[in-house]
Amino acid sequence: DAGITQSPRYKITETGRQVTLMCHQTWSHSYMFWYRQDLGHGLRLIYYSAAADITDKGEVPDGYVVSRSKTENFPLTLESATRSQTSVYFCASTNTDGGVFEQYFGPGTRLTVT
Amino acid sequence: AQSVTQLDSHVSVSEGTPVLLRCNYSSSYSPSLFWYVQHPNKGLQLLLKYTSAATLVKGINGFEAEFKKSETSFHLTKPSAHMSDAAEYFCVVSGGSYIPTFGRGTSLIVHP
Numbered sequence: 001d002a003g004i005t006q007s008p009r010y011k012i013t014e015t016g017r018q019v020t021l022m023c024h025q026t027w028s029h030s031y032m033f034w035y036r037q038d039l040g041h042g043l044r045l046i047y048y049s050a051a052a053d054i055t056d057k058g059e060v061p062d063g064y065v066v067s068r069s070k071t072e073n074f075p076l077t078l079e080s081a082t083r084s085q086t087s088v089y090f091c092a093s094t095n096t097d098g099g100v101f102e103q104y105f106g107p108g109t110r111l112t113v114t
Numbered sequence: 115a116q117s118v119t120q121l122d123s124h125v126s127v128s129e130g131t132p133v134l135l136r137c138n139y140s141s142s143y144s145p146s147l148f149w150y151v152q153h154p155n156k157g158l159q160l161l162l163k164y165t166s167a168a169t170l171v172k173g174i175n176g177f178e179a180e181f182k183k184s185e186t187s188f189h190l191t192k193p194s195a196h197m198s199d200a201a202e203y204f205c206v207v208s209g210g211s212y213i214p215t216f217g218r219g220t221s222l223i224v225h226p
Contacts (some may be wrong), residue, residue, distance in 0.1 A: 031212050042218040043204070058213075092123045092159060094212055100165045101148050105158040108179070 003027075006091050006106040019078045021109050023091030031094035033075040033103070034058075034066065036087040043090070049074055057094055062098045116141040118207045120217035128225045133177075133192040135203050139187060143210030147188045149179055152202040152219075161203070164188060173182045175199070200224045 002024040013019050013104045025032065034046040045058030047066040055066050063085060078085055091106040139145060149161040149208040158167075162173025169181045179190045188205060205217040 033213075041186060043216045045213070047129060087208075092158075096212065098165070100163065101212045101214060102146075102148065102160065102204075103158075104164060105150075105156045 003056045004091060004093055004106040005068075006089075006109050008109060009044055009107065010110050012112045012114060013081050015082060016080050019081050019111065021076045021089055021091075021111070023074045023076070023106060025072055025074075025091075025093040025104070027093060027095065027104075029093035029095055029104075030071070031096065031101070033092040034064075034069070034074070034076045035109075036085075037090060038079065038087050046076065046089075050064065063103055064113070078111075081111075083113050085111065086113045087111060116143075116145065116207050116209050116211070116215050118215050119203050120205050120220050122220050123218065124221045124223065125149075126223040126225065127195045128193050130198055133190070133195045133199065133222065135190040135205075137190065137205035137217060137221065138186055139188060139205070139207045141207055141209030145207050145209035146163075147172065147181060147189050147206070148214070149177070149188075150204045150206060152204065154168040154201070160205065160219045161190070180200040195222075195224050197224050197226065 007022045031046045035043045042059050049055045049068045052071050089109045092103045095102045118139045137208040145163040154159045162171045164171050164181045172178045177192045202219045206214045208214040
């Protein structure tokens with residue numbers, strides 16, 4: 001199926017564990033993003049990537065690691081999960097046709113850290 | 115530099131009455147502007163976008179928005195609200211950068 005998918009959709013983990021959230025897009029968009037969404041904070045950018053092997057920090061990168069070895073995948077890893085990382089995580093990719101940076105979002109991953 | 119301000123955190127309307135969600139922006143470049151909708155426990159869906167063509171933009175589900183450069187505004191409207199319109203709405207600006215800036219969101223509440 002064409003589009004952008006995230007897995008898992010729901011995850012419960014314990015403090016201190018490593019967790020990886022997966023993101024896959026089928027359009028070959030160059031740009032990809034990870035956001036977290038929390039009540040009262042809206043969407044906050046964690047990391048972004050302009051192309052394979054090119055990543056950069058966003059607004060709230062601490063405690064997260066990303067990689068992008070292939071254009072279509074952009075996994076987000078929480079190295080040692082903390083309760084403050086309980087959130088809903090959204091992956092997005094950007095279509096740059098015509099110079100308009102329209103974002104397409106995945107369905108989200110709801111992560112609970114106990 | 116770019117920024118976006120959604121002027122209301124909550125808007126409450128009755129079903130069948132008009133909807134107005136307000137958004138002001140700033141951008142050092144000619145901006146692209148977007149409205150996204152997020153229904154409860156769902157992802158974000160594009161409602162409409164402005165890309166320097168027509169200033170009045172029509173989107174899905176009867177929504178439209180007007181780009182007003184002199185007022186630096188991009189307000190979202192709908193003539194008649196439906197219960198299914200109850201959701202969170204985000205105004206987004208992208209100008210000269212592929213990193214968009216999101217507003218804090220406006221929660222639309224629709225009363226029967």
